[in-house]
Amino acid sequence: MKLLMHIIYVLALLCSTTATAQKITISGYVKDQVSREVLIGASIVNANSKTGTSTNQYGFFSLTTPATDTIELVISYQGYNIQAKKIIAKTNIRLEVFLENTSAMLNEVIVTAGKDDRNIRKAQMGVIDVPIKAIKNLPVLMGERDLLKIIQLLPGVQGGQEGTTGFYVRGGNMDQNLVQLDEATVYNPNHLFGLFSTFNVNAINNVQLIKGGFPAEYGGRLSSILNITMKEGNKSKYQVEGGIGLLSNNLTVQGPIQKNKSSFIVSARQSHINLLIKPFTSSGNSYKFYDINAKINFELGSKDHLFISFFKGNDKAGYNNPNSLNYITDFGNSTATVRWNHLLGSKVFSNTSFIYNDYNLALATSQNNYYSLLYTAIKDVTAKTDFTITPTTRHKIKTGFSYTSHRLTPASFSASIPRRGNRITINKGNINSLYSDEMAFYIANEWDASTKFGVNYGLRVPVFTASGKTYSYIEPRISSKLSVGATTSVKASYTRMNQFLHLVPNATAGLPTDIWIPSGKKTKPQSSTQYAIGVYKNFLDDEIEASLEVYHKRMDNQVLFGEGKQLKISSNLDSLLVYGKGESYGAEFFLKKNTGTLTGWISYTLSNTTQQFNDLNFGKEFPFKYDRRHVLSVTGSYQLTKAWIVSAVFVYSSGPASTIPTGRISTLNSGTIFEGNYYVYEGRNNYRLASYHRLDLSASNKKTVRIWKKYYEREWSFSVYNAYSRQNPYFIYFEIDALSSKPTAKQVSLLPIIPGVSFNFKF
Amino acid sequence: MKTVKKVASITIAALLFITACKKDITINFPADHNSKVFIEGMLYPGKKPQIFISKSNPFFSSNVSPQQVFARRAVVKITSGTTVDVLVQDSIFNKFRCRWEPFYRGNIPAQYGKTYTLEVNYDGNIYTASTTINQKAVAIESIEYTAEFFDVYGGHDGVILKITDPPGTRDYYRFQMNRMIDSSVRHAHVLDKFINTCVSGPDEKFPVTDIGRIVFTDENADGQKILMSIEVTHEYEKGDKGWIFIQSLDRNSAEFYKDLDDQLQAIKNPFVEPVFINTKIPGAMGVFGSAVLSDSVLFVYPRDHP
Structure with a gap:
């Protein structure tokens, strides 16, 4: 730790050689005026020098500027009124800025204020801040608002199976997305087999998706980082909000523990689908899920802030249909995070976190007289510390260290259903756990070299140890920006990433039978190299953002099950796996309207993703399972009246790839058990199923009502998912008539x- | 609240708790299916060659009977040194399947220790492959009946054979049982619905050859005792007899039949990835290989099929 502190201070000194005694630092927090919730990504600009910064994920900012009599600070945040402050700037200043939400006024939800030009101003690329308002307004499945469903509508991102929340970024598999809730990894962010995500929208403060140009502070995944920050809780008054939908009900309670100093939030959701489906389904069919988010935070003086957050979600389901696929599952995630923010003067912000997470999934499925068992569990304990140093206005240095202990417990089995006797079962107590350690050190500098040119460069050094094998890498990261005029910039980035945990996907079964394994002697870490270039342009005073990004990504040490490999009860799955590489390139167009009565976006991605495995497809290249040539999403919300908002989402994507035999051969000389017709395959994923498209519509009515001399907000939300009832392909299979031998798809x-x-x- | 209940009812009725909607679809592959030649030929010392040559059909075609797929008018030769055997078209009637099965028949019995080259000239293309019959025959040391054992294919009844592997070479084995059965006997897997109408009466018996699906190797067991648990193909009753052999396969045949078995498993088991069959004959699909049989041992089923 001493060495780390030395490095930090040396770097700080190096970068601050231009800083003289005439400079002062303005630091502090930007918060919501009513709830005192911090605002992440708020912009703070020195109007005199036209330099600026933005708040970090704890709402903190630090801006160094020449000392002067007065400077004008302009603080803005989308959806909030802009605030201009004139301050005497002769010594270092600590500020708390409170912004007024434009929708805080009764029934007013039109987004009118708060310019946001970070998309063209900052060097980082491939970043999308997901508007929470969009999550709340856009149409949803069965009335359940869902964060991950909105993520699927962004450029470069696509959904996997119909209706599920799994998402695939720039040709990467689902496991290549790091989903973090308050820094804790959520390995399976799904409810109801992926129809809904585990994230309760009422408890979320901020969501950011990074899909390229990764800053050095992030690692461990190849394709994306989804950073979800929970609300801290209202520090000034108690607040209760909740809802009831077709599938679940939810309740969120938040309020001060000590007014303006500490607060809590507890948000819980529980399904009631079981009660509703009982009259319609036979015994053996059930579905229950719940999730709880809780967080408390304490301001410990002016320099220290402590956060403790907790999340737990669980699903239990059974589906029994003798003529179809059957399953029983029980899975859940638990996470706990303790974080301590500490200010070392006005230029150094530190955060130290201790994180625990526990994920386990047990799944038994049967289909076509075969059954499969799967158990996978992951327990992680993480300690990390990060420093953000702002030695001058032009430099922001980030550095940190993290250590994670992983314990993975995988087991699986598949066989035909025995004609008599019991099926084999997995005894959790007998499964060998696989232990591994992951460490990483990083350092990065965000350098605004001039008003036109900025660069974010850094290094990350991950080290992973498992099964007596150690892997260490150096991951260079660089992202740069060149402004072309006031509203346009061009950016380019290069990133190298490594991933040490693998989710091995099974391509054939109707239900997911994915299983997590760590890297080891045979299974090497996945790695990727990504190049991207983009043009960003804002129109109409930042009301409309447009961007076009082009990327190329190469992925090595990709993992799949080998042809014909059957799951066995064993923790050593290496023998079932084959290894190869992937390549993805594409162009992503994004047009987003942030403010006004009509908000929404158009996202279009043109991409191509292939894989090559020496032991698959005769060694020839083949399309990635989730390769889609065209993906289009159009979303829009229109403020019809003060009370009514109508919204629509249209999604189109090219058909999913599927492996279909092209011919059949008859074997005759093989003895009776082999006799029959065998399949001739010409290529893996050689056929495209029908394209996917659907239209979702919604309307919501929000009113403020007075009851018992108090005001509360109520909202009715009506939605139609798949309005024209398109029968999109979920999966296909073949039935072969026993007598005529003719297959039907x-x-x-x-x-x-x-x-x-x-x-x-809400009240 | 009433609205919620009303909409809930409609929704649930529509959804029926994730009741999937199923429909037949048409897979539109290019009409000109690239037909492949499929060659299967196994040489056994002392036996005349039988080579099965067929053409692949479009996947959704129902023309898959042996006579429909047979590759007629091929010129088939097997050469060993200066000896050339030109094969002729022939066929046998398979009473169990109730169908004619055409093939190409040679006239010169194969001999142990020799190398044979197959040449098939069909439709303007020539396909060649070779095999050497030098596998070591093994002796069956014991045969046991088992009412239940578990393997990747699930739980079965079957037989357990013991052999001693000859040291020093990589060896491949598979099971063979020759039996006489009548039309009441069913195939253990695929012919549950098949009704045999080709026999003269229920008591007429005819021969079948049951070949085990698993190819065993001596990997990690070179020169050691090997136990083989084998699922049998046909139903049986207590007292039924069969002559059991162990085939010692050449490597090409072993790999090819392992691919076939893996694909069979993948076709049936939705939790297994599709298997592409690797050919052992350049330009065509299939294998030209050889096997050496052990001495046969008589086996009597000690109980009825469970």
């Missing part, structure tokens, strides 16, 4: 037109 579609309604309240 069957397509299974999951979600037809589904209306939804939910009622929400």
Whole structure:
């Protein structure tokens, strides 16, 4: 730790050689005026020098500027009124800025204020801040608002199976996304088999997706970082909000523990689908899930802030249909995070975190007289510390160290259903756990070289140890920006990433049978090299953002199950795996309207993703399972009246790739058990199923009502998912007539037109 | 609240708790299916060669009977040194399947220790492959019946054989049982619905050859005792007899039949990745290989099929 502190101070000194005694530092927090919730990514600009910064994920900022009699600071945040402050700037200043939410006024939800030009101003690229308002307004499945469903509508991102929350970024597999809730990894962020995510929208403060140009502070995944920050809780007054939908009900309570100093938030959601489906389904069919988010925070003086957050979610389900796929599952995530923010003067912000997470999934499925068992568990304990140093206005240095202890417990089995006797079961107590250690050190500098040119460069050094094998790498990261005029910039980035945990996907079964394993002697870490270049342009005083990004990503040590490999009860899955590489390139167009009565975006991605494995597809290159040539998303929300908002989402994507035999051969000389017709395959993922498209509609009515001399907000939200009931392909299979030997292809579609309604309240 | 209940009812009725909607679809592959030649030929010392040559059909075609797929008018030769055997078209009637099965028949029995080269000239293309019959025959040391054992294919009844592997070479084995059965006997897997109408009466018996699906190797067991648990193909009753052999396969045949078995498993088991069959004959699909049989041992089923 001493060495680390030395390095930090030396770097700080190096970068501050231009800083003289005439400079002062303005630091502090930007918060919501009413709830005192911190605002992440708020912009702070010195109007005199036109230099600026933005708040970090704890709402903190630090801006060094020449000392002068007065300077004018302009503080802005999307959805909030802009605030201009004139301050005497002769010595270092600590500020707390409170911004007024434009929707804080009764029934007013039109987004009108708060310019946001970070997309063109900052060097980092491949970043999308997901508007929480969009999550709340856009149409949803069965009235359940969902964060991950909105993520799927962003450029470079696409959904996987119909209706599920899994997402795939720039040709990467689902496991290549690091989903973090208050810094804790959530390995399976799904409810109801992926139809809904585990994140309760009422408890979320901020969501950021990074899909390229990764800053050095992030690692461990190849394709994306989804950073979700929970609310801290209202520091000034108690607040209750909740809702009831078709599937679940939720309640969020927040308020001060000590007014303006500490607060809490507890948010819980529980399904009631079981009660509703009982009259319609036979015994053996059930579905229950719940999740709880809780967080408390304490301001310990002016320099220290302590956060403790907790999340737990669990699903239990059974589905029994003798003519179809059957399953029983029980899975859940638990995370706990303790974080301590500490200010070392006005230029150094530190955060130290201790994180625990526990994920386990047990799944038993049967289909076509075969059954499969799967158990996977991950327990992580993490300690990390990060420093942000702002020696001058032009430099922001970030450095830190993290250590994670992983314990993975995988087991799986598949066989035909025995004609008599019991099936084999997995005894959790007998499964060998696989232990591994992951460490990383990083350092990065965000340098605004001039008003036109900025660069964010850094290094990350991860070290992973498992099964007596150690892997260490140097990951260079660089992202740069060149401004072309006041509203346009061009950016380019290069990143190298490594990933030490693998989710091995099974391509054939109707239900996911994915299993997590660590890198080891045979299974090497996945790695990627990504280049990207983009043009960013804002129109109409930042009301409309447009961007075009082009990327190329190469991925090595990709993992798949080998042809014909069958799951066995063993923790050593290496023998079932094959290894190869992947390549993805594409162009992503994004047009987003942030403010006004009509908000929304158009996102279009043109991409191509292939894989090559020496032991698959005769060694030839083949399309990635989730390769989609065209993906288009159009979203829009329109403020019809003060009370009514109508919204729509249209999604189109090219058909998913599937492996279909092209011919059949008859074996005759092989003895009776081999006799029959075998399949001739010409290529893996050689066929495209029908394209995917659907239209979702919603309307919500929000009013403030007075009851018992108090005001509360109530909202009715009506939605229609898949409005024209498109039968999108979920998976296909073949039925072969026993007598005629003629195969028939069957397509299974999951979600037809589904209306939804939910009622929400807040007081 | 009433609205919620009403919409909930409609929704649930529509959704029926994730009730999937299923429909037949048409897979539109290019009409000109690139037909492949499929060659299967196993040489056994002392036996005349039988080579099965067929063409692959479009996947959704139902023309898959042996006569429909047979590659007629091929010129087939097997050469060993200066000896050339030109094979002729022939066929046998398979009473169990109730169908004619055409093939190309040679006239010169294969001999142990020799190398044979197959040449197939069909439709303007020439396909060649070679095999040497030098595998070591093994002796069956014991045969046991088992009412239940578990392997990757699930739980089965079957037989357990013991052999001693000859040291020093990589060896491959598979099971063979020759039996006489009648039309009441069913195939253990695929012919549950098949009704045999080709026999003269229920008591007429005809021969079948049951070849085990698993190819065993001596990997990690070179020169050691090897136990083989084998699922049998046909139903049986107490007292039924069969002559059991162990085939010692050449490497090409072993790899090819392992691919076939893996694909069979992948076709049936939705939790297994598809298997592409690796050919052992350049330009065509299939294998030209050889096997040496052990001495046969008579086995009597001690109980009825469970």
